[in-house]
Amino acid sequence: SAKIVVHLHPASSNKEPGPFQSSKYSYIKLSFKEHGQIEFYRRLSEEMTQRRWESMPTGQTIQVNKDPQAGRIRAVGIVGIERKLEEKRKETDKNISEAFEDLSKLMEKAKEMVELSKSIANKIKEKQGDITEDETIRFKSYLLSMGIANPVTRETYGSGTQYHMQLAKQLAGILQTPLEERGGIMSLTEVYCLVNRARGLELLSPEDLVNACKMLESLKLPLRLRIFDSGVMVIELQSHNEEEMVASALETVSEKGSLTADEFAKLVGMSVLLAKERLLLAEKMGHLCRDDSVEGLRFYPNLFLTQS
Amino acid sequence: LLQAKYKERGTVLAEDQLAQMSKQLDMFKTNLEEFASKHKQEIRKNPEFRVQFQDMCATIGVDPLASGKGFWSEMLGVGDFYYELGVQIIEVCLALKHRNGGLITLEELHQQVLKGRGKFAQDVSQDDLLRAIKKLKVLGNGFGIIPVGGTYLVQSVPAELNMDHTVVLQLAEKKGYVTVSEIRSSLKWEMERAKQVLEHLLKEGMAWLDTQAAGEPQYWLPALFTELYSQEITPEEAKEAIP
Numbered sequence: 001s002a003k004i005v006v007h008l009h010p011a012s013s014n015k016e017p018g019p020f021q022s023s024k025y026s027y028i029k030l031s032f033k034e035h036g037q038i039e040f041y042r043r044l045s046e047e048m049t050q051r052r053w054e055s056m057p058t059g060q061t062i063q064v065n066k067d068p069q070a071g072r073i074r075a076v077g078i079v080g081i082e083r084k085l086e087e088k089r090k091e092t093d094k095n096i097s098e099a100f101e102d103l104s105k106l107m108e109k110a111k112e113m114v115e116l117s118k119s120i121a122n123k124i125k126e127k128q129g130d131i132t133e134d135e136t137i138r139f140k141s142y143l144l145s146m147g148i149a150n151p152v153t154r155e156t157y158g159s160g161t162q163y164h165m166q167l168a169k170q171l172a173g174i175l176q177t178p179l180e181e182r183g184g185i186m187s188l189t190e191v192y193c194l195v196n197r198a199r200g201l202e203l204l205s206p207e208d209l210v211n212a213c214k215m216l217e218s219l220k221l222p223l224r225l226r227i228f229d230s231g232v233m234v235i236e237l238q239s240h241n242e243e244e245m246v247a248s249a250l251e252t253v254s255e256k257g258s259l260t261a262d263e264f265a266k267l268v269g270m271s272v273l274l275a276k277e278r279l280l281l282a283e284k285m286g287h288l289c290r291d292d293s294v295e296g297l298r299f300y301p302n303l304f305l306t307q308s
Numbered sequence: 309l310l311q312a313k314y315k316e317r318g319t320v321l322a323e324d325q326l327a328q329m330s331k332q333l334d335m336f337k338t339n340l341e342e343f344a345s346k347h348k349q350e351i352r353k354n355p356e357f358r359v360q361f362q363d364m365c366a367t368i369g370v371d372p373l374a375s376g377k378g379f380w381s382e383m384l385g386v387g388d389f390y391y392e393l394g395v396q397i398i399e400v401c402l403a404l405k406h407r408n409g410g411l412i413t414l415e416e417l418h419q420q421v422l423k424g425r426g427k428f429a430q431d432v433s434q435d436d437l438l439r440a441i442k443k444l445k446v447l448g449n450g451f452g453i454i455p456v457g458g459t460y461l462v463q464s465v466p467a468e469l470n471m472d473h474t475v476v477l478q479l480a481e482k483k484g485y486v487t488v489s490e491i492r493s494s495l496k497w498e499m500e501r502a503k504q505v506l507e508h509l510l511k512e513g514m515a516w517l518d519t520q521a522a523g524e525p526q527y528w529l530p531a532l533f534t535e536l537y538s539q540e541i542t543p544e545e546a547k548e549a550i551p
Contacts, residue, residue, distance in 0.1 A: 095350065096350065096354070099346070099347040099350045099357065100357075102343055102347060103343070103347070103361060104364075106339060106340065107364045107365070107367075107368055109339055110336065110368055110370055111368040112332065113329070113332060113336055114368055116328065116329050116332065119325060123325065135323070135326060138326060138330070139326060139329075142329055144374075144375055144377060144378060145333060145337075145377070145379050146333070146336075146378065146379065147365070147371045147374045147378045147379075147380055148369065149369070149371065149374075163377045188447045188448055189447050192394070192395070192444075192447055193395045193399070196391060196392065196394075196395050197395060201388060202376060202388070203376055203388050203391035203392060204376050204391065205373055205374060205375050205376045205381070205387060205443065206391075206394065206447050207374055207443070208375050208376050208377065210446050227448065230450075230466045231450065231466055232448050232449065232466050233447060233448035272405075273449070273466075292511065294510045294517070296511060297511060
């Protein structure tokens with residue numbers, strides 16, 4: 001790490017006693033583990049030239065922590081720093097307690113909103129569908145703003161808010177090319193990362209993403225959400241046909257005799273997660289058989305079917 | 309006719325309340341803006357404050373992280389903080405999956421995430437990670453949190469882990485490994501049941517088999533290998549993480 005060495009003149013005879021009587025070294029070595037040395041050197045050189053400490057009024061010298069054993073007096077600089085730290089600590093404490101107070105008050109108001117929304121939801125239940133479309137949309141958007149779970153459906157968004165509809169359309173635009181580059185299919189986790197990395201700010205919550213994707217099909221957009229038996233969620237291009245991909249997967253597996261999800265993934269250039277789902281689907285459709293051992297899950301062409 | 313009149317009245321009442329809610333919402337938004345202007349930094353910089361904030365929200369029935377479009381997220385910036393953390397968690401888990409089968413201790417996850425965030429990023433606590441992970445569950449990728457011996461294992465693959473598997477993981481946590489005999493004596497299970505669970509963990513890549521151990525074979529959990537903790541994520545692993 002970078003080092004700055006500060007050489008010291010021998011102490012003058014009328015120097016006040018310091019923390020140590022003497023030292024065998026005539027220099028101080030400053031080590032910079034994580035950069036900062038350039039800036040520090042600049043400022044140090046500045047101070048050494050200006051020598052502001054020589055023009056400080058002597059009244060600032062304060063006796064603090066007079067150590068009875070050594071009879072030392074702390075230097076001005078250190079006391080000043082300690083004072084500042086103490087002030088900062090008090091300030092921080094004050095800020096935090098003020099913040100907590102304000103937070104409590106805010107929560108009281110939020111609680112009122114929750115109560116009100118419950119009351120409205122009850123009215124809606126009583127009316128059993130007499131509420132207008134418009135009112136429903138308004139109510140759901142209020143719930144969305146507050147982060148209140150829909151008391152009627154228990155979902156934290158209420159399906160079909162304007163926001164999610166817009167989001168679905170946006171996603172259809174953003175994801176077209178990435179999907180094409182990835183063989184027409186991506187896991188929802190991949191989509192989450194891709195979209196949020198691109199945004200940088202005003203990120204989507206996982207729930208925002210899922211709720212928007214749930215609307216893709218009904219909005220007749222060129223993408224759709226698909227949920228595999230395992231619970232894994234993917235976005236596919238409408239033009240993508242996973243069942244057709246299974247046929248080519250079967251070919252690949254047959255060529256190699258047998259494949260694990262890892263091997264298949266590497267061969268085809270897919271993520272292991274999606275590779276596994278494709279092989280499982282192929283198995284479900286009867287094209288592949290599994291060999292499940294402690295050495296891993298391996299898939300073979302289903303000879304029972306083809307060679308019976 | 310009377311019924312119709314009652315129904316009508318019901319409609320009017322709901323409308324009134326909706327209008328009232330709309331007004332109160334506007335007022336609340338103003339209050340929140342004021343709070344944000346004074347204390348937004350507190351939330352960003354202070355992990356304990358975040359915990360308090362989250363707990364209070366939960367108590368009154370509000371989820372500040374439900375939507376990026378919610379007031380809390382927009383005005384306090386809590387959303388971005390946790391959603392970004394979600395991305396970082398996903399990346400770390402993907403990069404290390406081949407080492408640990410998709411199971412990682414909260415400690416290691418914390419370390420790796422902090423490394424990835426760099427020196428100047430905000431401080432992130434384990435509580436923050438847990439909350440971000442809870443939100444990630446909805447993406448269907450199998451994210452889960454398993455309590456073991458005072459801490460947590462984070463699962464990031466859609467492997468089925470039932471109560472039996474969890475209990476064996478908890479048993480293994482003490483030493484980093486477990487044997488069939490230990491399972492049978494601690495949990496009073498038959499041989500078959502113990503073997504099934506261990507085989508499942510082996511298949512998922514969450515456990516490694518040491519047949520050369522003195523006595524009987526030992527089933528180790530790579531997620532608990534302390535030697536691996538400080539190992540950097542290699543460039544190859546990092547490529548795995550970013551599709």
